[in-house]
Amino acid sequence: xxxxxxxxxxxxxxxxxxxxxxxxxxxxxxLVMQRCTQCGHIRWPIGPVCTQCLTEEFEWQTLSGRGxxxxxxxxxxxxxxxxxxxxxxxxxxxxLEEGPIFLSNMxxxxxxxxxxxxxxxxxxxxxxxxxxxxxxxxxxx
Amino acid sequence: MxxxxxxxxxxxxxxxxxxxxxxxxxxxxxxxEAFKNAVADAGINKNEVDGILTHxxxxxxxxxxxxxxxxxxxxxNPRYSHSLVMGGGSGGALVQSAVxxxxxxxxxxxxxxxxxxxxxxxxxxxxxxxxxxxxxxxIWGMFGPHANSAMGARRHMALYGxxxxxxxxxxxxxxxxxxxxxxxxMYDRKITVQDxxxxxxxxxxxxxxxxxxxSDGGVCMILTSADRAKDLKQKPVYLSGIGxxxxxxxxxxxxxxxxxxxxxxxxxxxxxxxxxxxxxDVAQLYDNxxxxxxxxxxxxxxxxxxxxxxxxxxxxxxxxxxxxxxTAGGNLSESYMEGWLHIYEGAVQMRGxxxxxxVDGAKLCLTTGRGLNLNTSNAIIMRNDD
Ligand SMILES: [Zn+2]
Numbered sequence: 001x002x003x004x005x006x007x008x009x010x011x012x013x014x015x016x017x018x019x020x021x022x023x024x025x026x027x028x029x030x031l032v033m034q035r036c037t038q039c040g041h042i043r044w045p046i047g048p049v050c051t052q053c054l055t056e057e058f059e060w061q062t063l064s065g066r067g068x069x070x071x072x073x074x075x076x077x078x079x080x081x082x083x084x085x086x087x088x089x090x091x092x093x094x095x096l097e098e099g100p101i102f103l104s105n106m107x108x109x110x111x112x113x114x115x116x117x118x119x120x121x122x123x124x125x126x127x128x129x130x131x132x133x134x135x136x137x138x139x140x141x
Numbered sequence: 142m143x144x145x146x147x148x149x150x151x152x153x154x155x156x157x158x159x160x161x162x163x164x165x166x167x168x169x170x171x172x173x174e175a176f177k178n179a180v181a182d183a184g185i186n187k188n189e190v191d192g193i194l195t196h197x198x199x200x201x202x203x204x205x206x207x208x209x210x211x212x213x214x215x216x217x218n219p220r221y222s223h224s225l226v227m228g229g230g231s232g233g234a235l236v237q238s239a240v241x242x243x244x245x246x247x248x249x250x251x252x253x254x255x256x257x258x259x260x261x262x263x264x265x266x267x268x269x270x271x272x273x274x275x276x277x278x279x280i281w282g283m284f285g286p287h288a289n290s291a292m293g294a295r296r297h298m299a300l301y302g303x304x305x306x307x308x309x310x311x312x313x314x315x316x317x318x319x320x321x322x323x324x325x326x327m328y329d330r331k332i333t334v335q336d337x338x339x340x341x342x343x344x345x346x347x348x349x350x351x352x353x354x355x356s357d358g359g360v361c362m363i364l365t366s367a368d369r370a371k372d373l374k375q376k377p378v379y380l381s382g383i384g385x386x387x388x389x390x391x392x393x394x395x396x397x398x399x400x401x402x403x404x405x406x407x408x409x410x411x412x413x414x415x416x417x418x419x420x421x422d423v424a425q426l427y428d429n430x431x432x433x434x435x436x437x438x439x440x441x442x443x444x445x446x447x448x449x450x451x452x453x454x455x456x457x458x459x460x461x462x463x464x465x466x467x468t469a470g471g472n473l474s475e476s477y478m479e480g481w482l483h484i485y486e487g488a489v490q491m492r493g494x495x496x497x498x499x500v501d502g503a504k505l506c507l508t509t510g511r512g513l514n515l516n517t518s519n520a521i522i523m524r525n526d527d
Contacts, residue, residue: 007279019275044392045274051393071299071398073291074345079284088345091283093292101392103281116299133280 004127006082019046021060026132029124033100035061044100065122066139067096072106072114094120094136108137147413149244151370151377152488152523154183154363160476161326162260163357168198171359172256173214179361184374185250190363192221192248194238196231196479198257199266211254221248228512229427229472229480230385231255232360233519236484237383239364249365255481256359266355276392286429287344287352289515293398294346294432301447305346307454308431309337311466312350312473314459315428319470321460321498326354327474351431353472360481362488370526378491378523381505382416384409385519403511403518404440410507410520411441418442421522422503423490424464425483427511428471434458437509441520460498468498480510484521491525502527 011020025032035042036050037057049056072092078084092106092114106114107123119139124132156178158171172195180187193215197207208224221242227234232255239251259266266286276283297303316332319325332350340349370377386405391397411417418441426437435449443464444452452458458466469475469486476482487506489495504527511518 009275009280010278045276071292071295073288073295075282076342076345080279083282089282091281091288095395099393103276103283105281116296
């Protein structure tokens with residue numbers, strides 16, 4: 001795991017809000033988001049107030065990790081030296097059951113299996129000892 | 142909808158520079174050259190210009206204080222001035238600022254200016270997404286301007302059956318227009334639908350020939366009150382309707398990819414102009430990627446939701462067809478001036494100066510702009526006196 005060379009979250013660079021709790025939960029393979037304690041809205045990305053009612057107070061809610069494939073693309077053009085080594089690689093958007101759309105990658109599948117609307121679930125990639133990155137796989141039924 | 146701005150302001154002069162790879166060019170120098178050409182085109186003294194509105198290029202070091210540097214460089218102390226950074230939405234938004242300022246007597250001649258040496262100046266459009274959080278850090282390999290449009294294209298294809306071949310027809314027809322425009326970067330390079338299909342993927346489903354150019358160049362429009370229209374050197378081009386709208390919420394918005402803010406901008410422009418799509422003779426639709434044109438066509442109401450694929454695939458946006466689109470070659474094939482040349486070409490068409498690419502008898506032109514990860518948008522309806 002020591003040889004993970006793609007970009008890792010720069011947790012302390014987030015000037016908008018504290019994202020350490022998100023990545024701490026990810027380390028335990030839990031996908032969490034901020035749930036407003038006033039109106040119950042779940043917001044993404046991480047932000048300082050509720051996007052619906054502007055309340056500051058929130059709790060980290062563990063999500064189901066399920067959703068549907070909103071869209072995906074395949075990067076052929078090299079933009080980043082480490083990612084380019086895997087090109088073409090997919091980048092996906094997942095519409096989570098709880099509402100938000102989550103940027104990620106589809107894993108454990110061929111591109112030919114991907115379809116808009118397909119049921120998916122979170123699949124954790126343990127990048128380093130500390131950092132696990134949420135990815136998604138097709139939900140087998 | 143307030144109609145107080147309708148036809149109150151005209152485009153009095155237009156200027157541009159050569160486009161493409163211009164070795165040794167600078168953003169400031171290109172903007173100045175375009176400004177000089179627009180001043181000459183308008184037939185005024187540069188000291189009559191009392192409004193300076195600029196869109197800093199990606200290679201402008203001044204950022205949002207660029208208007209002061211530009212005004213200093215051309216020796217003008219403006220009454221009304223600012224810069225604005227909205228990517229491909231900047232030109233239309235600055236034109237709207239100029240229209241408001243002139244209508245309310247804050248300035249007489251307002252120059253709207255853009256210059257950039259993005260091609261030779263080392264600009265990298267491949268950075269991660271904007272924003273200071275996990276979405277911007279490359280964790281999931283999301284880089285550059287293509288992917289958001291590619292995501293939208295994928296959904297449009299999945300939901301409505303739109304095909305890459307249809308996008309290829311659009312790319313070919315826009316290129317055909319550039320082949321009639323000696324100033325276009327791609328003037329002497331023809332393409333076919335097969336060339337589009339054979340071009341490499343950049344971000345699948347978008348091929349290379351779905352993507353705009355990266356260019357050096359400058360563009361300037363000088364606007365003034367319609368009260369001066371009869372005294373102008375050039376045939377006046379009236380600004381009849383303008384709207385702008387923004388999309389800031391994406392990840393909590395299932396319709397982000399469909400760019401519904403564009404519908405608001407277009408509706409406001411059409412309402413102000415008291416026009417409908419039937420009145421539009423020619424359109425300059427912001428084409429950072431081919432798929433963008435489909436969204437504009439649907440949001441303007443030329444076709445219904447999901448119907449733009451067949452519309453472009455049947456060549457109905459070609460010169461001579463029912464709605465000629467991007468008659469000078471657009472961002473795809475003329476030059477990537479972040480939408481500024483779309484406004485310029487709108488004025489050319491309304492003056493009847495398009496030469497072999499002129500839409501005969503055109504009276505109303507729709508132009509659109511959009512930028513910054515698809516989030517800024519605007520629409521302008523311009524007309525002539527014919
Ligand atoms: Zn709330």
